[in-house]
Amino acid sequence: MQLPYLANRKSYDDAAELMRRFGANAGYEAAARADQSLDVGNHITFCHWRQIERLIVLLTYNQPLGTIH
Template sequence: MQIINGRASLEEASLLIAAFGEDAVVEAATRADRFRDAGDIDLFCRWRQIERAVELLQLQDVVGELH
C-alpha cells in the first residue's frame, strides 16, 4: 500500500508529469538522489514521496480495493 502524505506532493507530482511526461518519475528520482548525496535527508524523503506520487498518478489500471 502506498501512502502519499499531503496535497503538496500530489501537486508537485502533477507539475513534474506536465513538464516531463513519462520521464517524470526519473526526474523525481534524480532529484531525490541529488539531495541524498548532499546529505539533506528531509528533501531526499520529500522527493522520494513525490516519486511515489508520480508512479501512482501515471498508473493506467486500478490497484487495490475500491470502496
C-alpha cells in the first residue's frame, strides 16, 4: 500500500474527526465528500478527501506498516 501524502496537520485532524463522528463508516463519509466535491468541479477538495479516505484506512490498522527498523 502506498502511504498517503499529508500536506499539513489538517489532513490528520479531518481524518480523526470523521473517525470520531462516523466510527467504522468514516471511510465511506470521506469518499462521499470526495464525490460531492467532484460533482461540483472542485478537484482540489476532491483530492483532499480521497487522501483522507486512504489515511483512515491506515489509521485503522493495529499492526505496523512498512519497514520496521
